[in-house]
Amino acid sequence: MEGRTVMATNDLMIEAIDLRRTFKNREAVAGVSFSVRRGEIFGLLGPNGAGKTTTIRMLTGQIVPTAGRATVAGCDVVKDHQRLKERIGVVPEDQNLYERLSARNNLNFSCWLYNLPESRAEEVLELVHLRERAKEPVRTFSNGMKQRLMIARALLHRPPMLFLDEPSRGLDPISAREVRGAIEELSREGVTILLTTHLLEEADQLCQRVAFITQGRIVANDTPRNLKLAHGQRTMVASLNGQAANGNGSGSFTEITLRMDNPDDQARLAQLMAEGKVQSVHSQEATLEEVFIEIAGVRPA
């Protein structure tokens, strides 16, 4: 029994227990408990000011929790602070690169800090497809390139745990897709990732599990699919031919939305199909955003 418990604990990259942080009289994080398994992409989702960044700052040792405890990659975030720094990579919310330095020099600087050979900088530049631009000052880069460079910097010392705070913030759709691609690639390589975002579609696409945080508290924690099944309404969209829908014989068609779990809607669909008025039917799952609104009572952003 004890052996099984130890194995399970070793499998956890993050274990936060009743983590709290108070700033003056305001409780930014009010007792957060969750765990992240090795190799998992875990999403901490919530609106601005919900406590996501404060939670990340506590987990990365930047600020000390007022109460509670947490271990990250086997290190206590308060007691093993220095060892923790060697085992995590952090991509913060704000872009904080040295803009006058080249991409290569930005990474070389991190190599010097972590006592790594400069050849490692070349490897990660290749990984984020920035080798061609390595000599150029970072100030000439697009937002997407800067974000990729920050991810490269966080990966330089091969940390088993990566924290990404709003990785797609301020990016155009193409850059955001590039960054998502990089995250998926890292996950495939076994890196555990905790990301915060208010883009629930992104979280749905990337995360194996998500936690909804609002007003400093986690209000839900599960896989996106389970959350949608538990809290969302499954619907069907039926396309009806125009005559059937509005009786004017114009040849156009109309869409109606029916709740799959509602007996009246089920009966209505059956009737429409029997009458031959349905052109097509497709099911529609609840979005994570709808689930969030349902659970938290607020929009995520």
Add this chain to the structure above:
Amino acid sequence: MHPRSVLAIARKDAIDMLLNKSTLTLLIMPIVLAFLFLFVSKLVGGHVTNIVVYNPGQSRLVQVVSGTFDPMKVTEVNSPADVMAAFGPNGSKKDSAYDVGLVIPANFESTLQTGGHPQVGFYINENNVDPHLAQLLQAAIISYARQLASPQPPLALSTVTINPPAISNFGQVTGNTYGAIVLLISFMTGTSLMPGLLIEEKEKKTLRMLMVTPASFTDVVLGKLLVTLVYQLVLSLLALAIMGSFIGQVPLLLLYTLLGSCFSLALGLLFGGIFSTASTAGMVGGFLSLIYVVPALFIGPLGALFGNSAFGQAMKFVPTYYIADGAYNAIQNEGSLNGHLFDIGVVLGCTLALLAITSWVLRRQASVAAAI
């Protein structure tokens, strides 16, 4: 403290400072100023030494004397009376066109070689020739004579000095004062650079990135102090070299350079801790750079003239006055041991006090930052 992190931060900043136009300007400024002061110093101190000689036998003694001066102009006259007339009696005050005069008898060298004791007249205008230099010239004349008729005292040298010194060797003294002023001005670099380096890390939020690496905040501060100290020392030494100020008590001058650099950095670090924007720190730093310029004006000849005024006395409350005073005395090879110890003590004490205050400010900021 992690030496690896300190060196990494210093190395990064060393590159970044050269890529930043504003810091590059600050780095170049002391060198430009040194050249400017050198130019002014040459204008003021670039005096052509006029030598008047009566030398009927074309003695080489004239070359021995004239070779000491650069630039110089030698005027030959037809009689000893012309030289005497140009200078006047010993100890008199006279507005002479000449700085050095020589009356050399005919057959000077051959008289010496046959055991004679020729008499040489040596005239000095101490308005333009330092008394120490005059003594050196006399020694050079005797040495030349001894080469020809060693070992007896070979010649009778009669020396006439006019215009005993009020402010002697003005050009040289002014040059040395400029050396000390340029050294002081070069210290503005550290005070201006240091806050920018620290504040930029906060403004650009790169400090937050550094805090999740093995580097600690102490490493960040030490790295920045190290790179600024290296640049500061290189600049100050370059400025001194340009001014030709590595004369006098050089080790003492180097000590004042090191102390001044440390004081400058401590002040800059305090600004970096107090102010949150680079523009505010730059504005206050610019204003406070006066503490490097004004006290330097109260050393040397100007200090002798105005040092006893109320303003001159007030300058003695400014620590940089003691850097300027010590450095000037080291260059001039002047000042007592006690005087130097006092200067060093004041500068060292003020630097340590600044570092203690800065440490308190930075620790307080760190605790406040963690609480908000």
